[in-house]
Amino acid sequence: MIPFLDLTRVNKPYQDAIEEAALRVLRSGWYILGKELVSFEKTFADYCEAAHAIGVGNGLDAITLILKAYNFPAGSEVIVPANTYIASVLPVTYLNLTPVLVEPDPRTMLIDSDEIERHITARTKAILTVDLYGKSCEMRAITKLAERHNLKLITDAAQSHGAMYDGQKVGTLADATAFSFYPTKNLGALGDAGAVTTNDKALAEKIRYLRNYGSLERYKNDFQGVNSRLDEIQAAVLSAKLPYLEAENRRRKVIAARYLSEIVLPDLILPPSDSVESDAWHLFVVRHKQRNKFITHLDGLGIQTNVHYPLPVHKQKAFQYMNDRCFPITEAIHREVVSLPLNPVLSDDEVEEIIKAVNTFDPGI
Numbered sequence: 001m002i003p004f005l006d007l008t009r010v011n012k013p014y015q016d017a018i019e020e021a022a023l024r025v026l027r028s029g030w031y032i033l034g035k036e037l038v039s040f041e042k043t044f045a046d047y048c049e050a051a052h053a054i055g056v057g058n059g060l061d062a063i064t065l066i067l068k069a070y071n072f073p074a075g076s077e078v079i080v081p082a083n084t085y086i087a088s089v090l091p092v093t094y095l096n097l098t099p100v101l102v103e104p105d106p107r108t109m110l111i112d113s114d115e116i117e118r119h120i121t122a123r124t125k126a127i128l129t130v131d132l133y134g135k136s137c138e139m140r141a142i143t144k145l146a147e148r149h150n151l152k153l154i155t156d157a158a159q160s161h162g163a164m165y166d167g168q169k170v171g172t173l174a175d176a177t178a179f180s181f182y183p184t185k186n187l188g189a190l191g192d193a194g195a196v197t198t199n200d201k202a203l204a205e206k207i208r209y210l211r212n213y214g215s216l217e218r219y220k221n222d223f224q225g226v227n228s229r230l231d232e233i234q235a236a237v238l239s240a241k242l243p244y245l246e247a248e249n250r251r252r253k254v255i256a257a258r259y260l261s262e263i264v265l266p267d268l269i270l271p272p273s274d275s276v277e278s279d280a281w282h283l284f285v286v287r288h289k290q291r292n293k294f295i296t297h298l299d300g301l302g303i304q305t306n307v308h309y310p311l312p313v314h315k316q317k318a319f320q321y322m323n324d325r326c327f328p329i330t331e332a333i334h335r336e337v338v339s340l341p342l343n344p345v346l347s348d349d350e351v352e353e354i355i356k357a358v359n360t361f362d363p364g365i
């Protein structure tokens, strides 16, 4: 069987470095807000070519803390893509802001700048772009919109560590960028972890306060903050793995390029191939009208797939008040997408096997 993602295999090449890092922290006797965090923040900021990186508890909190730091008045509108993981939308509603869902470009499945523009109102305060599947959004057009309308530009980069746009790394393309280091991400910890990157010094400082009860100095609380810190063990593990992220992303690109050139199944829509080199290829998402039959076919040949995501945010029970809204492009995407295995530890033989299995699918009638 070819599993969709085997985390034991993903972490195996770094086992010695990870064990050494975890043991170092154990023996140090210092587990929260220490030198491992400071060191990871510095190297991750450098990697993203950003002035600041702030470690936080997870990707959801990274987005929440950015929005909280901006302190928009309740009811302010934040434009978000309708097709995203629920974690992009929850921070908006959690802070009593209004998510304005907009349809993606059907080709890239990323937020569409024309749609953003159509939804800007006097109450709009921010645009939250999501680099779904590891591909940066159309930041040139979106930055122009944000500047023209005086909006903050935030990116959910939970899937796009190391991706590039116009020769620039994801992490400085927006005013603030949120990363997740959930174990399955391109850079994954051994538990929950996240970070914010930004070139805005005041914003970075505010988030440093907010992640630690609103405090930079012990028992002195300047803001009503939260507890969302990236702990020392996770920071040490991430520092051990970060040096290999570029090579892993390179391997992802090689596999993506093979899929793009060797998968030739009629009626299967492949992801756009115009930016193979700059994308981080977190997921390789294809579309088929007979998605479920396609999944069963691959499963029968021992190939595990995944669906990112089966149900759009506006159809979730958690967002019952949006259930009767209609986003036809988004809904079609959720009906048709399936993710093929794509990760740095897939062997050439496995890639070959996956391509063959895909190409032999016969949807019948």
Ligand SMILES: *Cc1c(COP(=O)(O)O)cnc(C)c1O
Residues within 6 Å of the ligand: 058, 059, 060, 061, 084, 085, 087, 088, 130, 132, 156, 158, 159, 180, 181, 182, 192, 193, 194
């Ligand atoms: C994983 C993910 C998140 C959330 O990250 P956590 O660390 O699990 O909170 C947010 N947005 C997207 C697009 C993600 O893929």
